[in-house]
Amino acid sequence: MPLAEVEPKIVAFFCNWCSYAGADLAGTSRIQYPPSVRIIRVPCSGRVNPRFILRAFQLGADGVLVAGCHPGDCHYSTGNYFSRRRLSLLRRFLAYLGIDERRFRVRWISASEGPRFAETVKEMTEELRQLGPAQKVAATSVD
């Protein structure tokens, strides 16, 4: 398949207080970015269970993006510290599962960083286009 023509699909988990609001700001400011990202709202990046991410990859998501408040600015004081540690561990685990770690990104995006959000989506979409479509691993639930 010609890679450049396929729009990759990015499953994104955004914390309600910073990153989701940042994505809203990109909207209010009418900043355009590729139609690749679909945002799931979570209260905090610390709410993102690595299993959700693995499930997305399992079902063929081309990329997963987790975004939260900048370290130190978590609405719940410490949630993003936990997600930072958890998700760096997950990143190392991805290779073991045969998932290219470039498909997985964690970004700190504040409520005032609409442009940074749009930029992140652009960059990631570009990289995923280069990588080509991901493989769907299984259709059955791992639960």
Add this chain to the structure above:
Amino acid sequence: MKRVGVFLCWCGSNIAAHVDLDRVQEMSEDLGNVVHVQQNKYMCSEPGQETVRKAIQRHGLDRVVIAACSPRMHERTFRRTVEGAGLNPYLLEIANVREHCSWVHPDKETGTPVAIDLVRTAVAKAVQDVPLQSSYAGVEKRALVIGGGIAGIQAALDIAGSGYEVVLVEREPTIGGRMAQLDKTFPTLDCSSCILTPKMVEVSQDPRIRLLTYAEVESLAGYVGNFEARIRLKARSVDFVKCTGCGDCWNKCPYRTPGEFDLGLGKRKAIFIPFPQAIPSKPTIDRDTCAYFQKNGKCQVCKKFCQAGAIDFEQTDEILEEKFGAVVVATGFDLWDHARYGEYGAGEHPDVISSLELERLLSASGPSDGHLKRPSDGREPKRVVFIQCVGSRDEAKGVGYCSKICCMYTAKHAIMLKEKIPDSQAFVFYIDVRTPGKNYEEFYRRATVEAGAQYIRGRVSRIYLRGKQLVVVGEDTLLGQKVEVEADLVVLASAVVSRADAPQVAQKLGFSYDNYGFFTEAHPKLAPVETNTAGIFLAGACQGPKDIPETVAQAGAAAAKVVRLFAKDKLETEPMVARVDPEHCAGCQWCRPICPYQAIGMETLTERPGGRRVTRRVARVNTSLCHGCGACSVACRSGAMNLLGFSNEQLWAEVEALCL
């Protein structure tokens, strides 16, 4: 089988013009569990909400999905809507097809598939929704106001005036803040202290206001209605119960140091009050200057002369722990340090000063008793150059915004200069003159016409010394030529910036701040004094540059929000909290240290498997302490911990719906 209703909002043309809603409707009708789909031009309008309520009843809907603007905008509105039709308010999901779709993917062919995905995901989540019930918590009807400038003073007075107790915490030894440093105020030329000090006195005399100066809030825990603050009262080395404020100590004290209140232009003693009308009017010993502390117990002159015996060198910091129902943050602003402008002399020329320094030089209580003298040689300046936008509107210097107050106070300075020194001439270098405000444009006219200030449109490229003469080199962009002005004094309208420690303050109190360090309001238009932490409100320039009338108005608004909270005896708490399934909990306690609110405790369960009595320990969430972050739900190894409203099942369903 659930009965989901999907409601597609046009938002006028905001959504309808960029998303093919008929296609979204067709797709939605094909989704499992969906029994009704409907469009409306404005779903949030009263008729729009009424269609939702009617459809719930007519079609027996038990879940509602609304595809409209961000849930941060109208989730609350629509929760009330569905509640009005007898549905639990938490059986509602919002698909954000405006901010996350139509506004960023304006092309219909691009936007429509995204909208379809978002609606499908919201439906999948809604199917997993469960009814949630709020609980209620009491309200501690006392307010904490942080910052004793005009914003904090006004907020404290308004809250106290409504009959509630207030604790006002100020870091400096006196309240008054920036406004106390000003000489006159625009556009009326009211003397700043004359209008401020009566309010300061009112604060000190109001029995419902407890004033804590020379104090700082160290930490804030808890939640709306029930905050717990730790406040450090720094040692002043003076016993305020005994002190009469007679002034003998600071008159006799032999040690002097540049005074902070006068921005280093004048001197103060080691034991001091910052300015004559300070509240409280009792002194503080600055231990960094005082000989007793610097030279091993020498001097003690103040102690010898204090007839009240109030000097207490052994005094230590005191920690207060107090409960509050609401917090108003009014920590003010700083001025951008113009030493960072190399071309303006990098802070090396004593006669290149900031506008706030000029205020002190003009003030009758300032270091020169109100006689305008230039700092280098004490001469009266005849030619004064004012430079606007020093730092402001200058991305290269890191401040992209307009500081808002400088155009007006420069006009004021030009008028004051003419008044004090009639044969003087003011020159103002400006980019634009911005005068939006009642009587502001008229005031600016007064500066040009009556005071004869010469406004030059253009930037200054350099200030240098030609011999002993300061020379300002700039460009007049209207004439398109270079200008050189010989100046006796140069006044820089330095940018209004956030306090250097603003990010730390925001982190300590638990709300967000923007790239410039200004505190972020919950919504730029509709919630300008709220933070995104319930129960914490903002007033004054800590939220962004503001003049005095705006600050006073905002402080009043913050006070009204506090009073509104205190008018209730019970507050409804957010039901989206963590919940333990005791069946699955192994009692490992991994969830406990991860909780930032100490909301997880343990309880003992007694069970009788096979008739044998067995007790085991399981986790239990205190719902009034839980903020609903969900960190524990991820830490739980047995999957016993879940977060209501963002449950494992809901998020799982969303992922699956997206990857279809």
